[in-house]
Amino acid sequence: MTVAGHRRRTLDQVTQALAATAMGREPPDLLLRGGRLVNVNTAEVLEGVDVAVREGFIALVGDAGHLPIGPHTTVVDVAGRYLAPGFIDTHLHVESSMVDVRSFARAVLPHGTTTIACDNHELANVFGLRAVELFHAAAAGLPLKVLLAMPVCVPSIPGMEDAGATLGPEEVAEAYRRGWAQLQGEQMNFPGVIYGDPQVHAITAASLRAGVVPTGHYASPALHPGLQAFVAAGLVACHEGTTPEDALARARLGCYAQQRYGTAWLDLPRLVRAVTERPGLDTRFFTIVTDDVTPATLVREGHMDRAVRAAVAHGVPPLVAIQMATLNAAQLLERSRWIGTLSPGRAADILVLRDLAAVAVDQVYADGVLVAQDGRLTVDIPPYAYPAWALRSVHLAPLAADDVRVPHRGARATVRVIRVVPGSARTVQETAVLAIRDGA
Amino acid sequence: MTVAGHRRRTLDQVTQALAATAMGREPPDLLLRGGRLVNVNTAEVLEGVDVAVREGFIALVGDAGHLPIGPHTTVVDVAGRYLAPGFIDTHLHVESSMVDVRSFARAVLPHGTTTIACDNHELANVFGLRAVELFHAAAAGLPLKVLLAMPVCVPSIPGMEDAGATLGPEEVAEAYRRGWAQLQGEQMNFPGVIYGDPQVHAITAASLRAGVVPTGHYASPALHPGLQAFVAAGLVACHEGTTPEDALARARLGCYAQQRYGTAWLDLPRLVRAVTERPGLDTRFFTIVTDDVTPATLVREGHMDRAVRAAVAHGVPPLVAIQMATLNAAQLLERSRWIGTLSPGRAADILVLRDLAAVAVDQVYADGVLVAQDGRLTVDIPPYAYPAWALRSVHLAPLAADDVRVPHRGARATVRVIRVVPGSARTVQETAVLAIRDGA
Incomplete structure (x- = not known):
């Protein structure tokens, strides 16, 4: 599919469809079967949970045994894996x-x-x-x-x-x-x-x-x-x-x-x-x-x-x-x-993980669409046609050694230094003594 | 004070005042000193916490030792009590x-x-x-x-x-x-x-x-x-x-x-x-x-x-x-x-409790105003002048015994009964056999 085909509805447009699917009157578009639910609402892992998706939203999180499977329903067995x-x-x-x-x-x-x-x-x-x-x-x-x-x-x-x-x-x-x-x-x-x-x-x-x-x-x-x-x-x-x-x-x-x-x-x-x-x-x-x-x-x-x-x-x-x-x-x-949660009425942004602590991502669904599998994108995202004014906006003459040359007399100079703190955005101001070479 | 005097500002109107008070440049309107903070953000009780209020909002939650006390600052000692x-x-x-x-x-x-x-x-x-x-x-x-x-x-x-x-x-x-x-x-x-x-x-x-x-x-x-x-x-x-x-x-x-x-x-x-x-x-x-x-x-x-x-x-x-x-x-x-939380930038709706488990409320502040103390209102809330159309809207002729009389022949009748479940909004449908008296 192309991005032009990625349809994102708003909940007000689909409450009827979600209720119909949750109740078993209409089939889901996607059914993930028998996973281990990472329930972030209550901080529990719940076993053997199905997640049914319709129109890009979650219709049901629990036992989907009563749901009809339609000709366009994608069923994925996620037994043993985390959702x-x-x-x-x-x-x-x-x-x-x-x-x-x-x-x-x-x-x-x-x-x-x-x-x-x-x-x-x-x-x-x-x-x-x-x-x-x-x-x-x-x-x-x-x-x-x-x-x-x-x-x-x-x-x-x-x-x-x-x-x-x-x-x-x-x-x-x-x-x-x-x-x-x-x-x-x-x-x-x-x-x-x-x-x-x-x-x-x-x-x-x-x-x-x-x-x-x-x-x-x-x-x-x-x-x-x-x-x-x-x-x-x-x-x-x-x-x-x-x-x-x-x-x-x-x-x-x-x-x-x-x-x-x-x-x-x-x-x-x-x-x-x-x-x-x-x-x-x-x-x-x-x-x-x-x-x-x-x-x-x-x-x-x-x-x-x-x-x-x-x-x-x-x-x-x-x-x-x-x-x-x-x-x-x-x-x-x-x-x-x-x-932010796998709950009814929320967008079907779902990760299938084969290992929780390792955060090993098998599948990624966005609005109910499989967008990545085994670390690879499964949808086509074409580039955006940026207007001419937005391109070639960096105007800088080529740098030469002279551009960063600071002339100085004598053999040594005391200079201010920014010390990088590894792994941190903070920096430390220090001074250092540098040797002068060729007058700079 | 009267309700007409209860001023409620919005945060966008007072961010300057709050920052000025938190930094100690301007005095708070109200300072609750040395309480035991019920920190709902992290689920902790923190000891010896001051809460400074300005323009109906909380300016600071912590040590207010650097704040000036102005001529219009109300200072309340809440040592030993919960906020x-x-x-x-x-x-x-x-x-x-x-x-x-x-x-x-x-x-x-x-x-x-x-x-x-x-x-x-x-x-x-x-x-x-x-x-x-x-x-x-x-x-x-x-x-x-x-x-x-x-x-x-x-x-x-x-x-x-x-x-x-x-x-x-x-x-x-x-x-x-x-x-x-x-x-x-x-x-x-x-x-x-x-x-x-x-x-x-x-x-x-x-x-x-x-x-x-x-x-x-x-x-x-x-x-x-x-x-x-x-x-x-x-x-x-x-x-x-x-x-x-x-x-x-x-x-x-x-x-x-x-x-x-x-x-x-x-x-x-x-x-x-x-x-x-x-x-x-x-x-x-x-x-x-x-x-x-x-x-x-x-x-x-x-x-x-x-x-x-x-x-x-x-x-x-x-x-x-x-x-x-x-x-x-x-x-x-x-x-x-x-x-919902005693934190900077939030409305100063504050309870002073003398006992946490008993939820014993000593003082209640709404938008920084003391509205109740020891179970009694401390502000005047005058009645609203309802328009005539909104009054005398219940039109019911006086009820007489005949209005609820259900005629019935015979000595007994089986009737449907709504059983009240004490303490619950749920009811149970049952049947009962009632004795008929005077044909009803």
């Missing part, structure tokens, strides 16, 4: 994977990621609101559910950059009104939030008035009182924690701790200690995100499956880890009546 | 208490109920859509948060009643559009849902398209497959369970189990066994509701405090019981960024 909801990544940037959203969908669907909330601020920094509209258009019709998180830091440091656009509260409100964006992307200007920058607060206000969830980026180790002010200002999700204390503080304040496991930012193994060291803690405010993942990581290691696997490897019970990547994420997005 | 979110009742009928919504607010606020989602279908059965508009108007300006659950069963059994109005999908959609109703009330016609009544499905579709939560009433002991079809058709909350199996089945299917503890329906003690007998079960889909409570119960025993107390008395850990009545309920209503 879990598709993974939801509530914070990532497609641009970090250096591909467009359609190639991204091809890459992540086989890994069980069926919904992404992506902030396309790299594109928006070049093209402004046009980038938001274009991204929305390019994502249309994908079997991957794409919620666009409105970029709100364009430019990210006003006055310090030569960004191609400036997005203010009016543009943000327009993106919601036109249906291009479905939540607020990361507010990275946390000093602006806590010290009262009017423009920053006006943007959050626009999101709140539009009824969308505002998300944040509080990248300071100073939890008190800064994080309090940040959350009080309406920003209820943050992926910048690096310690167990960071994650716990966010969850306690009712701010979703988006535990990050990207290519270069490997915060999750430390963060999950907030959970693993506190049996009995309610973990509903803990989620898992990837933020930035390179193509090499996607191809060699995976996407949300890799992150969930890491959580399990670091001691999170598999059921809890899967909740973090499904129901908790759906509740963060305020869309748990649509995604 | 919990105000209770949320997601399903009740004000009419069952035989008072209007303003008198109802006077009655329940001292018991810690700060939000109600009420289906006013008794009034709507008399006045139709006018009743919905009128109820909305009468509830305006109350310190009690009133979410109107749109009546969708008017009349409740079409063709069998002489109701004063008929509400269909158009009226339901209009109520949402005009802002009179904020969720869909109980769909009681569960046969219509599962057997595909077009009108019933059109009403749910109207709710789904408006983006509001549809709630239900599945009053059958036959869980399979009827409940599956009911939930698949979009109805994600139900208060009609009477057994632990009923409650568990709902939660497992992603349908909120609204455990009922009213005056005559005392289902909760049985229902909670679904939780108490399953340690480790995720309980986020369990809530507590009252449905129908008489004035005598309200005055003598309480409201949501009584129901939470009953849950604790029947073995639910106090923290879990309070989650059921707060955060879980707010998530059901898809309003957990506003109510």
Whole structure:
């Protein structure tokens, strides 16, 4: 099938069909038989569960023995295998994977990621609101559910950059009104939030008035009182924690701790200690995100499956880890009546796993359509025909050695250095003494 | 203060003020000092926690030592006492208490109920859509948060009643559009849902398209497959369970189990066994509701405090019981960024409890205003001036013995009897043999 053929209905269109199938009056389109249900609602694994799908939605989760099998019903025996909801990544940037959203969908669907909330601020920094509209258009019709998180830091440091656009509260409100964006992307200007920058607060206000969830980026180790002010200002999700204390503080304040496991930012193994060291803690405010993942990581290691696997490897019970990547994420997005759980009336985004702890994904269904099997895409996702204005937008003269040459007299120079912290987005400012060669 | 003086702002209006207070730049309006925080986000009780309030919202939950105390700051020492979110009742009928919504607010606020989602279908059965508009108007300006659950069963059994109005999908959609109703009330016609009544499905579709939560009433002991079809058709909350199996089945299917503890329906003690007998079960889909409570119960025993107390008395850990009545309920209503947790940026609906298990309410704050203390209202809630058309609407000639006389020949008659099941809304059909006296 082609993407043009991926039909996604809304629940209001299909309640009659779902009731008819659940009651056994009409056959399902798809019947997964006899699986081990990963019930994220109650945190149980239930044995011998059938899942019946109709019109892209789940009609029944339980015993489907009374359902008629029609000529167009696909029946899949999933005995011994696990059925879990598709993974939801509530914070990532497609641009970090250096591909467009359609190639991204091809890459992540086989890994069980069926919904992404992506902030396309790299594109928006070049093209402004046009980038938001274009991204929305390019994502249309994908079997991957794409919620666009409105970029709100364009430019990210006003006055310090030569960004191609400036997005203010009016543009943000327009993106919601036109249906291009479905939540607020990361507010990275946390000093602006806590010290009262009017423009920053006006943007959050626009999101709140539009009824969308505002998300944040509080990248300071100073939890008190800064994080309090940040959350009080309406920003209820943050992926910048690096310690167990960071994650716990966010969850306690009712701010979703988006535990990050990207290519270069490997915060999750430390963060999950907030959970693993506190049996009995309610973990509903803990989620898992990837933020930035390179193509090499996607191809060699995976996407949300890799992150969930890491959580399990670091001691999170598999059921809890899967909740973090499904129901908790759906509740963060305020869309748990649509995604995040294998329950009647929800989108049939279903993973068939042969091993729970290893998060070994055999099959991926999106809206009831088999989109990947054994790690390979089973649907055709053609490229998007981008308009000419959106292409060849990087204008940079070739770099020469002289472009980065800093002349200096003498034999040595003391310079400021950014020290990379392996696995972390945080950096450390240091100084180093360098030898001067050829006057630079 | 009068109700006219109860100011309720929206978060978008006050993010600057909240950040300024959290950071210590501006004083709070209210500071509760040194309490034991019932943290429903993580299911922990945290000691020595301050809660700072500004403009009706929570600015900070933690150490407020850095905050300035202004001339208008109210400081309350809550050392040794518990701070919990105000209770949320997601399903009740004000009419069952035989008072209007303003008198109802006077009655329940001292018991810690700060939000109600009420289906006013008794009034709507008399006045139709006018009743919905009128109820909305009468509830305006109350310190009690009133979410109107749109009546969708008017009349409740079409063709069998002489109701004063008929509400269909158009009226339901209009109520949402005009802002009179904020969720869909109980769909009681569960046969219509599962057997595909077009009108019933059109009403749910109207709710789904408006983006509001549809709630239900599945009053059958036959869980399979009827409940599956009911939930698949979009109805994600139900208060009609009477057994632990009923409650568990709902939660497992992603349908909120609204455990009922009213005056005559005392289902909760049985229902909670679904939780108490399953340690480790995720309980986020369990809530507590009252449905129908008489004035005598309200005055003598309480409201949501009584129901939470009953849950604790029947073995639910106090923290879990309070989650059921707060955060879980707010998530059901898809309003957990506003109510249901004592967290920054949320409405300052705060209970000060002197005993957790006994749910002994010392003080109740609504939007940061002290509305009740020691069981007594501390604000003035004047009556609403109802229009003449809404009054004297019960037209019934005086009843005489002859009105209920059923003539019969012979000495005895076999009659059908409705047997009341004590504490349950369910009834049993039986037959009885009655002696005939004076030909009837």
